[in-house]
Amino acid sequence: MSAALKVDLRPLAREDAGAFCRLVIALAEFEQLPPPDEAAQARLVEDALGAKPRIEVWLAFANEDADPCGYMILVETYSSFLALPTLYLEDLFVLPERRKMGVGGTLLSKVVGLAHERGCGRVEWTALDWNVNAQQVYEQRMGAKRMSEWFLYRMTREDMQNLLKREAKQPSRSAR
Secondary structure, eight states: OOOOOOEEEEEOOGGGHHHHHHHHHHHHHHTTOOOOOHHHHHHHHHHHHSSSOSOEEEEEEETTOSSOSEEEEEEEEEETTTTEEEEEEEEEEEOGGGTTTTHHHHHHHHHHHHHHHTTOSEEEEOOOTTOHHHHHIIIIISOOOOOSSOOOOOOOHHHHHHHHHHHHHSOOOOOO
């Protein structure tokens, strides 16, 4: 493991928008996914900094560097059984050259601290099945528990449109 860095975290500011989008693109490359196009990048920034924010973005800066080396996106959900909010970690990414230096751990500690301060009943996130390094950090270093009784389901925008088209063709069902 390399030497720890001095890591400062701060919420996304308008002047950091370009650097934030570059980090999101780097995450897409790491996950071998298509990166967000210009329109999606603009939506990301607006969803974080607009009049009605949908996401909360934190940036990590190492050793007083001008550009961030990592970020996380948070959203709040709600547990009806706990009757408490849940802080959901959507993304956590650190540039490869800054990994194993304490940046990711600082971001993870921040999300846990924020959840605790806000009275959340839990913190949740997902990990890709092939990202064994992240899984080991979550389970061994943090003490997080992998959920086996819940399966993640997803519908893409196209899936949603297809379902709505199919339902529109069916006889009307009244909501009860």
